[in-house]
Amino acid sequence: MLASALHLLGHVLISTTFAFTMITNEEFSLSFRSRLNAVSVSSHVLEKATIKVRCQCGNNAFAVEVERSSPVVRCHCVRCRKFHTSAFASYLKVSRDAIPCDSTSAPVQKYLDSCNEIGPVERLSCGWCNSVLASVPAIETGGPLGGGALLALGCVEDASIPPGLAKEWAHKFEEWKKEESAKWWEAAPSGRPIRGCRAERTLRGGCACGACTFEAWSGSEFQTQHCYCNLCRRLSGSVAQTWIPVYKDGFRWTKEDKLRVVRTTKHGQRHMCTGCGGVMTIVYDDQPYTVWPCAGAIEDDSMPKAEDMSRSLCRAIHICCSMMQPWYELPEDGLPRLKYAG
Ligand SMILES: [Zn+2]
Ligand SMILES: [Zn+2]
Ligand SMILES: [Zn+2]
Ligand SMILES: [Zn+2]
Structure with a gap:
């Protein structure tokens, strides 16, 4: 199993260009904003969309129907940070059935963990490449998400998110456990380092x-x-x-x-x-x-x-x-x- 996983990963080489291209803050902000501001008015009223999820190796891939009202969440709790090895977890609340964890072509690894906001969760990731797919509450019915689950946004294909929706997600999101947030995330050097x-x-x-x-x-x-x-x-x-x-x-x-x-x-x-x-x-x-x-x-x-x-x-x-x-x-x-x- 391990040998086949490593073999597969050997073929999933990422062609990253390590060019040292520097752009100024202003240039980046402008290009980024113009990308979002180019959104047409009609896309703002889109009420439903089908977004695509794809892990790094491509073997866990599925589509999820989302509604404009589906909430985006950033969880800053220590457990979510540690599992995602990120400054915070980024989720979209979806229905439990939307995550086809037993019907994709690659194995899904399940790890029982806990989120300090919603309690016990099963963390799902690709069994071959370890891309993180979702967190599903251990309590199947009812529970803190009312039977819902948390889709991890990192594996959502950019092109499948309607621009109007992406813009909303950037500004409208719930924040959980802000008091547990990573202190290194938004820290900038003061210019006078402690020696x-x-x-x-x-x-x-x-x-x-x-x-x-x-x-x-x-x-x-x-x-x-x-x-x-x-x-x-x-x-x-x-x-x-x-x-x-x-x-x-x-x-x-x-x-x-x-x-x-x-x-x-x-x-x-x-x-x-x-x-x-x-x-x-x-x-x-x-x-x-x-x-x-x-x-x-x-x-x-x-x-x-x-x-x-x-x-x-x-x-x-x-x-x-x-x-x-x-x-x-x-x-x-x-x-x-x-x-x-x-
Ligand atoms: Zn990187
Ligand atoms: Zn994968
Ligand atoms: Zn471990
Ligand atoms: Zn959490």
């Missing part, structure tokens, strides 16, 4: 099920790169994954019961857990001295405190913005926005 031992720290992280844990020495060049590429969005099921480069010398696995390393692009591999599907690092072929742990996998209490976050950061950037999903708008945080990787 010495206060900024340097041991980051502790791991997957949602706890079968894999790691420690990473941050070094003094603490930075975050928020990536919106097709792979990061599908493997997280959300809007982005955030990466923190650290020296390989200072990185070690403290528990690796279900750890596997999977080649995910022509340039690199990711460490994932076979128990819960969580993605924990990227290792690039041409960077023998660097590991990129995922911020979403790192324990909050090993990160700088909220009040120290800006001064601890040397750099924070948004990368692969050209692949950003149409229902998300970047905050006006003043950070550089790169079309591709940086």
